Amino acid sequence: MNALQKTLAIFAFLFLATQSVRIGYMLWGEPKQSVMDRYGHRPMDNGIAQTATLEELVSRYDVVHKEAEKLRVDLKKADQPLITDLESEPFKSESALSGAIIQWETDVKEVRELRFYWFAGLGFLIIGAVVYAKWNQWLGLTLCIAAFTEFIYWTYVDSFSLSVSLMNVRQHDRVLANKLVFTIASIVLLLGVIQMQGIFKKKADAYGLA
Numbered sequence: 001m002n003a004l005q006k007t008l009a010i011f012a013f014l015f016l017a018t019q020s021v022r023i024g025y026m027l028w029g030e031p032k033q034s035v036m037d038r039y040g041h042r043p044m045d046n047g048i049a050q051t052a053t054l055e056e057l058v059s060r061y062d063v064v065h066k067e068a069e070k071l072r073v074d075l076k077k078a079d080q081p082l083i084t085d086l087e088s089e090p091f092k093s094e095s096a097l098s099g100a101i102i103q104w105e106t107d108v109k110e111v112r113e114l115r116f117y118w119f120a121g122l123g124f125l126i127i128g129a130v131v132y133a134k135w136n137q138w139l140g141l142t143l144c145i146a147a148f149t150e151f152i153y154w155t156y157v158d159s160f161s162l163s164v165s166l167m168n169v170r171q172h173d174r175v176l177a178n179k180l181v182f183t184i185a186s187i188v189l190l191l192g193v194i195q196m197q198g199i200f201k202k203k204a205d206a207y208g209l210a
Helices: 002-028 035-039 043-049 054-077 091-134 137-155 159-165 169-197
Strands: none
Touching: 002 137, 002 169, 043 091, 054 091, 091 137, 091 169, 137 169
């Protein structure tokens, strides 16, 4: 069992440690702007990126959506073809704001899921530690593995989803900050489990020879 515990502990630590460095870079080292921004290539995106609350986004969307709907009605009354080009205003702003609202809600859901499943994993870990110490080591180890599986899965940062989240930098950073905090907490718990179970003690210690 000790060899299995060592292997699992090493893999878990490697993932969580490298993941914390990666998230730290995304939070504080990764450029949040492009050189092309100064030429006005992403004016609406940059406006969205500085939005502080979902209510502010919805308020902006409501104004633009009403303008777009009015234009659609006017074009229909005049028997003119509806404009479907999203590069034309107000449809461009309507589409960008709609996407930002959906992404914001997705990010909020992701943080909620992260917290729920991480604490579910913590429950597995506590039960597993008790079972390991008092009853059955294999069952306890299984519960501990389930716990760290939850920790690792829900703190993982998907590069694609976060690249989409960059349309709102503040909300993007909130997601990363939550993942970093829970990743570090997972590392602390892992080190605690390693210490409590004596996973990396010398072989002589395991036989009471030291």
